[in-house]
Amino acid sequence: MRIFRADVLSLHSNMGNGIYGLNSKSGGTVHMPVMVSEVLKAFESTPEGWIIDGTFGLGGHSSALLERYPDRKVFGIDLDADSLAMSQGGFQKFNNRILLANGNYANMTILAQEADIGPVAGILLDLGLSSMQLETLGRGFSFRNDEMLDMRYNQTKGVPAAELVNTFDRDQLIDIFSNFGEEKAARRIAKAVCQNRPILTTGKLAQIVEKTIGRTGKSRRHPATKVFQALRIAVNQEFENINKGLSSGLDLLVNNGKFVVLTYHSLEDRIVKQFFKKESLDCICSTRIPFCVCDHHPRLRIVTKKVKIPTIEEVTINPRSRSAKLRIVEKIA
Ligand SMILES: C[S@@+](CC[C@H](N)C(=O)[O-])C[C@H]1O[C@@H](n2cnc3c(N)ncnc32)[C@H](O)[C@@H]1O
Known part of the structure; x- marks a missing residue:
């Protein structure tokens, strides 16, 4: 899916299937990522390896991660090629520490293989749509403007x-x-x-x-x-993608790697919460069965026993963050 203009993003010649290295020279876009200090802290003590930002958007979280952790590399994925193209100017300084793919995070296993990134120590999903998509004319996400009903990422x-x-x-x-x-x-x-x-x-x-x-x-x-x-x-088949993304992400993560998810409404938060809860249990048998027959093994530890929400200060500065919920888990052996 190559929809970048060559003058906007130059492709690394050895990369195929819509995976790009960033080395362009055009300008960036101002953007306020949600709960960024909490996200940065979540990845503080992860093992060596790449961080996958499955919802790269305008790269707000990725950029903060690359700044804060100079030994880290980020593999950014987004369905929206316009977002990737708009953000690239601010990333040229990170050289080979950033790779981008125009694709679906539900397919992150395949994308990571194609990009040959090696061990994955962290995954971030910041679900939903960005303010840029909501506000840009022609995307059809908002009722504030009268435009074609599109809504596709x-x-x-x-x-x-x-x-x-x-x-x-x-x-x-x-x-x-x-x-x-x-x-x-x-x-x-x-x-x-x-x-x-x-x-x-x-x-x-x-x-x-x-x-x-x-x-x-x-x-x-x-x-x-x-x-x-x-x-x-x-x-956008969002719930299907969340389920697939959580499942393939957990498979991809190395032991002690962190999975960090930001949700913005109760329906998507419920899917994430239930997935993490199930994968943290050592038995998922019905309560009607008197003994365990499931042979289920916990694959993660829930780090945020109580879901994290943004501070009042953040909501005042960035009202879009008001409904955010942050969940963090750690993969276990
Ligand atoms: C809330 S924004 C992310 C903002 C980003 N964290 C930042 O700081 O700029 C969500 C992004 O996820 C993308 N997205 C939604 N569903 C996706 C999917 N299944 N796969 C890849 N990207 C997806 C959207 O196109 C949008 O750019």
């Missing part, structure tokens, strides 16, 4: 949100709005969507949702927030 693959909205039947839409958005009015909204097709833009969809359920109480949240979240998750 990788705009060269998959189907845009408009296709789901205009072709899925009412029951499929109800499932999406309730399962991925916990939207209580899923039925009414799905009915209104079906009655008002075609819906091609973010503005039209937001209007339909607002007209159907109105604004509730004093909430400052737009009534279409949950519907937009649900569609984004469906379009």
